[in-house]
Amino acid sequence: MTAPFALQRIHHVAYRCREAKETVSFYERALGMRYTNAFAEDYVPSTGEFDPYMHVFLDCGGGNVLAFFELPNQPQMGRDENTPAWVQHLAFEVQDEAALLAAKTHLEGLGIEVLGPTYHGIFRSIYFFDPNGHRLELACNIGSADQYAELERLAPIMLQEWSVTKRAPKHASWLHQEGAVA
Template sequence: MTQAPQLQRIHHVAYRCRDAKETVEWYGRVLGMAYTTAFAEDHVPSTGAFDPYMHVFIDAGGGNVLAFFELPQQPEMGHDPNTPAWVQHLAFEVADGAALLAAKAHIEAQGIDVLGPTYHGIFRSIYFFDPNGHRLELACNIGTDEQYRELRELAPVMLEEWSRTKRAPRHAEWLHQEPVGDGDRA
């Protein structure tokens, strides 16, 4: 029997973009991410197919890398019409509620619409879109060690119930009730 690999971390996550230069500049200006590397080829290394591309990499902090492909020979990029826009997104963590609110102010000052902060029980989030139409989330953790422990213990039970019923299990009702007077935790 073989053994599953021991993963170290995510090496990079790649998405498509409309314009590599615009995307690199936007992520630098709006989210402070540094542009680190680029690859450009006329042929895809893994398949050998002719498909010119620019592959750019930006530093998302903490050893995390976000990458984009510009594919000028392909049809215009689109999104899955059967999946709501709020589902497919990329979430980044910020330090705390103050950092989340400061990020919201900075992003809105760039002329970008921001939704939130939204309460999720153990974290709060804001949401917005990049110039390629990808939904982004910034989140700050607000949960206690006890809450995280409870959710780890409930996770298998909730998944099993969901699998049987396809209805939202309500085992941790506190997740759905924003505490009154908790605005300072943003």
Template sequence: MSPPPSLKRIHHVAYRCRDAKETVEWYSRVLGMTYTTAFAEDHVPSTGAYDPYMHVFLDCGGGNVLAFFELPQQPEMGRDANTPEWVQHLAFEVEDLNALLAAKAHIEAQGIEVLGPTYHGIFRSIYFFDPNGHRLELACNIGTPDQYAELRALAPVMLNEWAATKRAPRHAAWLHEDPAERGEG
């Protein structure tokens, strides 16, 4: 058997949008992404199917690219009605808690509703929606090297326990106790 491929990074992640121009302008204004590339075709290169589209690419920083397809000939975009809104989302990392709080203020100043910051043990996050209905998250890491090591060691145990019970394993209790709520941070 041959070995699996050696991946370098995610080349890009692509989602659908309602309006490519509006989406590019929103991500540039709200999240500071740089619009870098566009492809527009009448036929899909991989299938040959007639399906006109605009494919736009935005630089998220750190070699990461977010892309969108506008598909004017397709039915209006929707979402999976059987999956809660909070599940499918894109998360971007910011430098620290100060950057997260500054981002929240900037996004709210654009008239966008923001939830959080929310405590997740090893990071804090804020949540909001883009004009296409995609949920976005900005997160800053707050964990210690020992906490990350503990979670890495517990990951297989937790997955096996979940697979057997379909109940949330309660390992690493500190993950569920926000120090800010106890006046510690």
């Protein structure tokens, strides 16, 4: 079924932060994002409940916006302990492998521990954490048009097999074998 409207893009993605000023500083310094605006309210506009917050917005480039909420009256933030730390993350695209390596050097120069580059068949990536404990990924695409087309062709087949077996389908086993071609 097709929706009776078309999405234009993601307006923003919002996460919680421990401290808004520290978070803005990190994303400006570590990733070069531009801090664009903020909303501070004592009452939540959608629910009317009293819950003071600071909502900050950072321009990620390409019309993409990352936002954070600082919620001083709420219990200390945590993460879903039933989900491994590597699962929930934000991934940003960089131009190419040279940019990925430059980013790694830059981040490590800021004292940030970086994992990778990791090979994912159609992209390479590095991983690190922001001051709030959110896992971040920088990725550069390296796949061929044929590889992307093959993955799109296999997607429904793999999803169906997964839904039945809950085991990794082998249809795209070439994906994590460096140097393999679809």
